Amino acid sequence: MANNFEKILTIEQQIEKLKEKQKRLEEHMQMNIGRELLKVWNVDSEEEALKWVQELAVHVNGENKTLQDEVMNDEG
Numbered sequence: 001m002a003n004n005f006e007k008i009l010t011i012e013q014q015i016e017k018l019k020e021k022q023k024r025l026e027e028h029m030q031m032n033i034g035r036e037l038l039k040v041w042n043v044d045s046e047e048e049a050l051k052w053v054q055e056l057a058v059h060v061n062g063e064n065k066t067l068q069d070e071v072m073n074d075e076g
Contacts, residue, residue, distance in 0.1 A: 034049075043049045 037043070037053075038049060041049070041052060043052065
């Protein structure tokens with residue numbers, strides 16, 4: 001019985017490590033994308049970059065969504 005419990009704990013730990021790794025990879029990807037956008041768009045400020053993202057989101061999504069709406073949905 002203890003052996004099964006240890007196996008379950010090990011599997012749960014592996015799952016947590018994989019979730020953490022996935023989160024790190026997503027954060028790394030987002031940073032790389034952001035860095036590339038700032039470079040390609042020749043944008044110097046976060047405010048200006050966010051403005052461009054919001055304006056372009058209308059074209060990409062086909063509807064008028066603001067960055068704030070997206071952030072609120074992600075946190076919800």
